[in-house]
Amino acid sequence: MNDETPNIDRSEGNEQPTSPESPDPQGPPPRRLMRSSSDKVFFGVAGGLGRYFGVDPLLFRIAFVISIFFGGLGGLAYGLLAIFVPTDGEPDRAQRAGGRLRRMGFWRALGMAAVAVLAVAGLLALAGSAAFAVAIGWGVPVAIAVIAVGALLVLAAFRGGARWLIAPAVALAIGAGVAAAADLDWSDGIGEREYAPLSAKSIPADGYRLGVGRLAVDLRHLDWNRKRVVRLDVDLGTGQADVFVPAGVCVAGSTHVGIGESEVAGERNDGVDVDHDVGSAAGALPRLELDADVDIGQLRVINSNTASVDNPGYGPGPFHEDTAPLRAAEASACAAG
Amino acid sequence: MRSRLRVDIVSLASGAVVSALGVLVLLDRAGVVDVSLGWIAVALNAAVGAIFLVSGLGGGPGRHD
Numbered sequence: 001m002n003d004e005t006p007n008i009d010r011s012e013g014n015e016q017p018t019s020p021e022s023p024d025p026q027g028p029p030p031r032r033l034m035r036s037s038s039d040k041v042f043f044g045v046a047g048g049l050g051r052y053f054g055v056d057p058l059l060f061r062i063a064f065v066i067s068i069f070f071g072g073l074g075g076l077a078y079g080l081l082a083i084f085v086p087t088d089g090e091p092d093r094a095q096r097a098g099g100r101l102r103r104m105g106f107w108r109a110l111g112m113a114a115v116a117v118l119a120v121a122g123l124l125a126l127a128g129s130a131a132f133a134v135a136i137g138w139g140v141p142v143a144i145a146v147i148a149v150g151a152l153l154v155l156a157a158f159r160g161g162a163r164w165l166i167a168p169a170v171a172l173a174i175g176a177g178v179a180a181a182a183d184l185d186w187s188d189g190i191g192e193r194e195y196a197p198l199s200a201k202s203i204p205a206d207g208y209r210l211g212v213g214r215l216a217v218d219l220r221h222l223d224w225n226r227k228r229v230v231r232l233d234v235d236l237g238t239g240q241a242d243v244f245v246p247a248g249v250c251v252a253g254s255t256h257v258g259i260g261e262s263e264v265a266g267e268r269n270d271g272v273d274v275d276h277d278v279g280s281a282a283g284a285l286p287r288l289e290l291d292a293d294v295d296i297g298q299l300r301v302i303n304s305n306t307a308s309v310d311n312p313g314y315g316p317g318p319f320h321e322d323t324a325p326l327r328a329a330e331a332s333a334c335a336a337g
Numbered sequence: 338m339r340s341r342l343r344v345d346i347v348s349l350a351s352g353a354v355v356s357a358l359g360v361l362v363l364l365d366r367a368g369v370v371d372v373s374l375g376w377i378a379v380a381l382n383a384a385v386g387a388i389f390l391v392s393g394l395g396g397g398p399g400r401h402d
Contacts, residue, residue, distance in 0.1 A: 139366035146359030153352025161345025166388065169351065173358040174381055180365045181377035258374055272374045 035082065037089025043082035123171040130175030135184035135211075135237065142176045182258040182295045186211035186237045194309060196221050200230050207233025207291070210241075216309050218244040224286040234292040236299075243301045244309060245288050250334040251278050253290035257299050263314060264290075264301040266326030284334045303329050350391040354384045 036047030039057055046064060050057030067074025083098040091099075101109050133142045149169045156162035188209040196218040197203050208217050215236050222230065224246060234241050245251060251265045254277050261270035264278050278290065278301070292299055302312050303326055313321040361380060365372040372380075 134362075134366070140363060143359050143363035143366055146362060147356050148359075150352045150354070150356030150359055153348050153355060155352075157345045157347075157349035157352060158343075160343060161348035163345070163348055163351075166348065166351040169355045170385060170388070173355050173362075173384070176362045177358055177372075177377045177381055178374070180362045181372045181374045272378070 033085055035085050035087040035094075037087050037092075043078075043092065043094045044087060045078050045081045045085065048085065048088070049081075119167075123167055126168055127171040127175030127178075130172045131179035131184065132186075134176050134179035135186040137185075137187045139176075139180055142172075143180075146173050146176055183293075184237055184258075184295050185235070188235070188237065189213075192216075194218070196309075198222070203230070203232060207235060209235040210239070211237040212239055214240045214242070216242045216244070218309050219249075219288065220244050220246050220305065224249055228285045229287050229289060231289045232291070234290070234294075234299075236294045236297065238296045239294075240298045241292065241294050241300070242309070242312060243288075243290065243292065243299075244307060244312075245301070245303050247303050247305050247329040248286070248333050249303060250284035250287045251290060251301050251303055251330060252284070252287055252334070253278050253292070255290065255292040255299055255301070256294070257297070258295040260294060260297045260299075262294070262299040263323065264299070265303045265330035266323035266328075267330075268323065286333075302326065303333070347388070347392045351388050354387055358384055 031052065033052045034048050035044035036051060036057075037044055039047030039050070041047075041061065046057040046060035049060045064074045064078050067077075082094040083101065086098075087095055104112075130142055130146075133139075146169070149165070149172060153162060153165055153169060156165065188211040190212040191210070192214045193208070193210050194216045195208055198221050200222060208215060215234065217232065217234060219230065219232070224230075232243065234243060254275065255262050255264055256276075257269075257274040259272050260274070261268065262274050262276050263269075264276055267276065267278075269276055290301065292301070300312065300314060302314055304312070304314075307313060314323060314326070358380065361370075361372060361377075364370045
């Protein structure tokens with residue numbers, strides 16, 4: 001408080017200023033955390049916290065927004081504070097909700113929370129089931145089911161509506177839509193597959209495929225002096241695909257990762273729909289012409305003579321190998337021809 | 338006396354949006370269009386947003402047209 005502001009004695013209608021030295025027989029009122037009704041964006045939580053701690057509420061607003069992107073705990077905390085911390089103005093919707101929860105009792109509120117969690121889990125399971133069905137090749141039936149549920153909602157709208165069906169229908173559509181867009185394909189099996197062909201002829205014409213798991217193809221046993229250009233298709237639904245080539249081989253071609261990361265000859269990209277055209281020198285020899293597709297996960301093409309198939313040491317994270325030697329080897333190999 | 342047809346606008350809009358998403362998935366699976374993850378994210382956000390918008394603007398609980 002500003003020291004020059006006179007104290008006001010408001011007891012019994014007396015509004016005369018009192019001197020700063022005059023002691024208050026009751027002592028200062030206890031400081032209480034209340035949501036602000038005057039300084040608010042949503043429910044005045046940040047405004048109340050700022051007033052309580054004597055700092056700019058903007059700091060709390062920024063903290064809440066940032067924390068939402070790190071697990072969402074800030075959003076949860078904001079919601080709980082909005083419900084359980086009273087406002088200094090007229091009771092608002094959040095305060096009324098808090099009052100209802102208090103009247104409801106602990107166990108009943110806990111039961112309702114459990115039902116809500118179960119409902120969310122059920123919706124997630126529904127979306128996951130739709131995605132799974134699309135991934136194992138039932139895309140068309142699932143799409144027809146989504147259309148049918150939508151049509152059912154439209155018909156129900158003329159008979160009073162069926163709003164309980166909206167959330168399951170949207171969950172179904174989200175699961176099917178994401179799986180279809182990611183071109184999820186789990187029909188090629190689940191597990192861990194390692195291939196180390198000894199000759200180019202032993203590489204299947206349609207390449208190596210896996211639905212879910214880890215797919216490792218080690219091409220370092222090939223005689224690259226005899227077979228100068230090797231074509232390889234790699235197709236993985238979900239998981240990790242690793243391709244190993246000798247350091248002296250130029251890696252060319254194109255790769256696609258639906259969601260995840262690709263690290264091709266030391267070049268790292270991540271995100272959604274990660275496309276990568278590799279190898280600028282089409283005439284370089286020896287050369288791997290790669291066509292790799294990973295729906296969700298990680299694709300690594302490791303041009304190293306020493307990297308272990310089981311634990312190559314490359315990939316995301318601070319404790320992995322520097323990829324600069326891979327990039328240098330790729331540049332050198334692609335320049336030779 | 339003529340009875341007025343009661344239409345739940347939220348169910349109607351949601352049904353139309355869900356059906357449209359289903360058609361998109363069907364076209365993708367049939368190979369007619371190739372929907373990328375970026376576009377499906379836009380479509381899903383637009384769909385959910387449209388449902389919320391209709392629900393918030395004109396079709397609150399128990400409101401029928």
